[in-house]
Amino acid sequence: MAGLRIAILFKHRQSGRWMLPQVEELRRRGHYVVVVLPPGPGPLPTELTRRGFEVVESPFDFRFRPGPATLRDLWRLRRLLRDLRLDIVKYHLYAPALAARFASVGLRLGRVHMVVGPLFLESRVIRTVERWLWRADDVIICGTEYTSGQYAALGVPPSRRPATTPGIDTAHFSRRHYAAQQRQAARQRSGVKPGHPAEPEPAGPTSAELRAAIRTELGLAQETFLVVMVAYVYAPKRLTYNGRGIKGHDVLLPAWQAFQARHPRAHLLLIGAGFSPVGETHRRELIRRFGVDTDPSVTWLESVTEVRPYYNAADLSVSPSLSEGHGAPVEAGAMGLPSIVSDAGGLPEVVDPASGWVVPAGEVAPLEAALAAAYREFEAGELARRGEAARDRMVKFFDHGPAAETIADIVERTAAGVRTR
Incomplete structure (x- = not known):
């Protein structure tokens, strides 16, 4: 399956290099990948641009504050996702997950939530909310078996919570x-x-x-x-x-x-x-x-x-x-x-x-x-x-090569499922 249009939502500009093998693998398979980040400079947008990926500034800063500005910026994020004509929106970290879920309601695209760290699930308040909100995700890629187990306790079926590590470059770290x-x-x-x-x-x-x-x-x-x-x-x-x-x-x-x-x-x-x-x-x-x-x-x-x-x-x-x-x-x-x-x-x-x-x-x-x-x-x-x-x-x-291939497989299966709805 080639030619998917995929947006990656991430809230940090200073960190996140671990996602680079994933976007590289998606591009290698013939997919268009755009990364949506908050405005401003940083090592991550610099490296993405150097590698030839399109980086788009998010109109929403991934901070939820009460007030009309939050609703306005979420609406702007929704328009951005719609105008990109996406097949898949893939989001990392909990604030981008909330933003993507709310902003993409009613849009015909696949939603892939990648969870690297489980901290938010260890909050009783967030866990209670997540018991219902996980249904907005087509699939939750769990970075650890532990995280997959946490989502199992919230009622997520096994097919929607595969566990795979993001991995690291074990050749570099030697x-x-x-x-x-x-x-x-x-x-x-x-x-x-x-x-x-x-x-x-x-x-x-x-x-x-x-x-x-x-x-x-x-x-x-x-x-x-x-x-x-x-x-x-x-x-x-x-x-x-x-x-x-x-x-x-x-x-x-x-x-x-x-x-x-x-x-x-x-x-x-x-x-x-x-x-x-x-x-x-x-x-x-x-x-x-x-x-x-x-x-x-x-x-x-x-x-x-x-x-x-x-x-x-x-x-x-x-x-x-x-x-x-x-x-x-x-x-x-x-x-x-x-x-x-x-x-x-x-x-x-x-x-x-x-x-x-x-x-x-x-x-x-x-x-x-x-x-x-x-x-x-x-x-x-x-x-x-x-x-x-x-x-x-x-x-x-834990090598990032096989991990990136597995994650790309999940993204492609999710897109195929959306097309048959």
């Missing part, structure tokens, strides 16, 4: 690929062309040398047990988890203090600033509450341009979230890191007994015990085997 890119960069800096007969090509750094360099940059001894957590800091939300931050920083930091007191040759690297101004306020409160700024065993980097160097330098990844899709452990695992994850959301789907540990969400003592177990394997030289198993698991189950 130690070998990262080291190869750094060697290529070294050749470019040297000015020596590959295969030049007069001058030997510079060897460039190996993965082990890159690992050592980052540890030196962080001021760490090479034998230090380095644990990394990659996550933005989200402000506590009133409707979920009793006002606690969902990424579990407030669980990890006390667990780390207890663990590190008995294992002084260990260091925690946190990567991620506040996702918003209120998220940054919450991060600074965490730093104050747990004395992070005076703890030499903890380094907190607000942002980095590239996470692979830090995964390459680390021994273990930790994700103690209260709510999560598949999250950072997929990238960490592809880079050959074992993970400790909480049992929240889709995280247990990422880790198996050979590649990491699963602990109860929100509990400090089990997380501390898992850190100690990982440390014992690190000391015995056995932890790297878990990293190899993690890498194999990510390539087998």
Whole structure:
């Protein structure tokens, strides 16, 4: 089935690169894809434009505020969707889902809701509303089996809630690929062309040398047990988890203090600033509450341009979230890191007994015990085997190539069903 007209609705301009393989696969199959984003610059519209996709500014900013302006802008969004003459509207995140459902009422097109993170379903209020609103979707592509189960509890039949991960580029997130890119960069800096007969090509750094360099940059001894957590800091939300931050920083930091007191040759690297101004306020409160700024065993980097160097330098990844899709452990695992994850959301789907540990969400003592177990394997030289198993698991189950094909198949089946109505 070629020649479908598909609009993707998304509310962020700064993030969302994970959707790029999906739109590329739809285009590869001969479909026209337009991406509808809020007005303004950002990395996502820039990258989409560079790749030759049409980006259209949404007349609705995906924020629902009481008043006539909301109704006016939803009507404008409806006119946009109608004028694009669409076969499919595909929406990500809950606010675009609500907007697309309301704005497309009465339009003859297919509605594909893709759910990557399950947080909104963990709000009792939203879950009650969603028990009825899901019927506006022709299909809900659930990014995790956990999310599919949540929709099953709301009465969604299996055929309308397939589970498939968005996936990641497991070739990009690999130690070998990262080291190869750094060697290529070294050749470019040297000015020596590959295969030049007069001058030997510079060897460039190996993965082990890159690992050592980052540890030196962080001021760490090479034998230090380095644990990394990659996550933005989200402000506590009133409707979920009793006002606690969902990424579990407030669980990890006390667990780390207890663990590190008995294992002084260990260091925690946190990567991620506040996702918003209120998220940054919450991060600074965490730093104050747990004395992070005076703890030499903890380094907190607000942002980095590239996470692979830090995964390459680390021994273990930790994700103690209260709510999560598949999250950072997929990238960490592809880079050959074992993970400790909480049992929240889709995280247990990422880790198996050979590649990491699963602990109860929100509990400090089990997380501390898992850190100690990982440390014992690190000391015995056995932890790297878990990293190899993690890498194999990510390539087998979480690569974005097969995932994009599966998602494109679902979109095409949905369009075929709409045409036969």
